Amino acid sequence: MLSGKVNHNSILAYITDVIDCSVECRGADALYSGFSMREIAWMHAMCRVRDVFKATSNEAHAEEGDVEHELSILRGYANDQSSIYDGFMLQSMYSSMIDPEESSLEHVHVILTDRLIATYREEDMRYHLNTVVLGYPSIVSISGIVEAPAKPRAFYTLYYYYISQGITVNMDELKHLFRDAMLDHDDPRLTDAVKGYIMHAVFYSMLNDSPFCDEKGCMLYNSHWQDEVIQAQVSGGMCERHRAVLKEFNGK
Numbered sequence: 319m320l321s322g323k324v325n326h327n328s329i330l331a332y333i334t335d336v337i338d339c340s341v342e343c344r345g346a347d348a349l350y351s352g353f354s355m356r357e358i359a360w361m362h363a364m365c366r367v368r369d370v371f372k373a374t375s376n377e378a379h380a381e382e383g384d385v386e387h388e389l390s391i392l393r394g395y396a397n398d399q400s401s402i403y404d405g406f407m408l409q410s411m412y413s414s415m416i417d418p419e420e421s422s423l424e425h426v427h428v429i430l431t432d433r434l435i436a437t438y439r440e441e442d443m444r445y446h447l448n449t450v451v452l453g454y455p456s457i458v459s460i461s462g463i464v465e466a467p468a469k470p471r472a473f474y475t476l477y478y479y480y481i482s483q484g485i486t487v488n489m490d491e492l493k494h495l496f497r498d499a500m501l502d503h504d505d506p507r508l509t510d511a512v513k514g515y516i517m518h519a520v521f522y523s524m525l526n527d528s529p530f531c532d533e534k535g536c537m538l539y540n541s542h543w544q545d546e547v548i549q550a551q552v553s554g555g556m557c558e559r560h561r562a563v564l565k566e567f568n569g570k
């Protein structure tokens with residue numbers, strides 16, 4: 319757990335309730351154990367995306383200024399919601415930090431982070447923000463839940479209308495106007511959204527396959543729009559098919 323934005327107890331209670339296995343919530347110290355603060359800062363700096371049109375993994379390096387900035391984030395002095403990190407590089411880094419005794423398919427590790435994560439797609443040769451990167455471990459980006467799925471079309475229309483008319487846009491007011499169709503960074507609904515994305519990670523590990531569902535009301539739906547996140551991950555339950563999969567897993 320590398321985030322303080324969501325209600326950890328509520329998430330832990332939910333996961334414990336729906337999955338019949340031992341569930342633990344750990345702080346960042348557990349993951350970073352054995353590494354110095356500078357080493358952790360340096361590793362995060364290596365994963366930074368400097369150009370969204372260039373795959374970072376091809377030329378990863380850490381600049382001293384970035385390492386210092388990462389140290390500020392780790393010490394709680396800086397709150398960075400604009401830097402982007404290569405999701406697969408972060409995943410590889412976190413994977414190397416996991417206790418070898420827990421490095422088996424018996425364990426499902428999910429990292430919750432405030433950092434923005436993105437993955438590079440060869441199709442259009444650029445990075446795209448992600449809500450979740452599935453794998454070992456899976457990473458759920460809480461900032462990504464706000465920034466990765468598109469906001470309502472009307473939001474952008476109104477925003478650009480104001481700009482075209484030379485009107486100063488009050489983003490807080492604009493976001494408030496669309497609060498039923500989009501999430502914000504301090505939104506209490508993020509806690510429920512995170513539960514949905516953790517279930518993506520759990521199903522991915524259980525099925526060793528894509529966990530995504532076609533039903534818009536199922537928390538395993540692959541939301542691309544903010545209103546879909548609210549419908550599926552925040553307010554949605556689990557569809558009949560996925561409830562059956564979970565029941566079978568719990569019955570074993």
Ligand SMILES: [Zn+2]
Nearest residue numbers: 531536557560
């Ligand atoms: Zn489903």
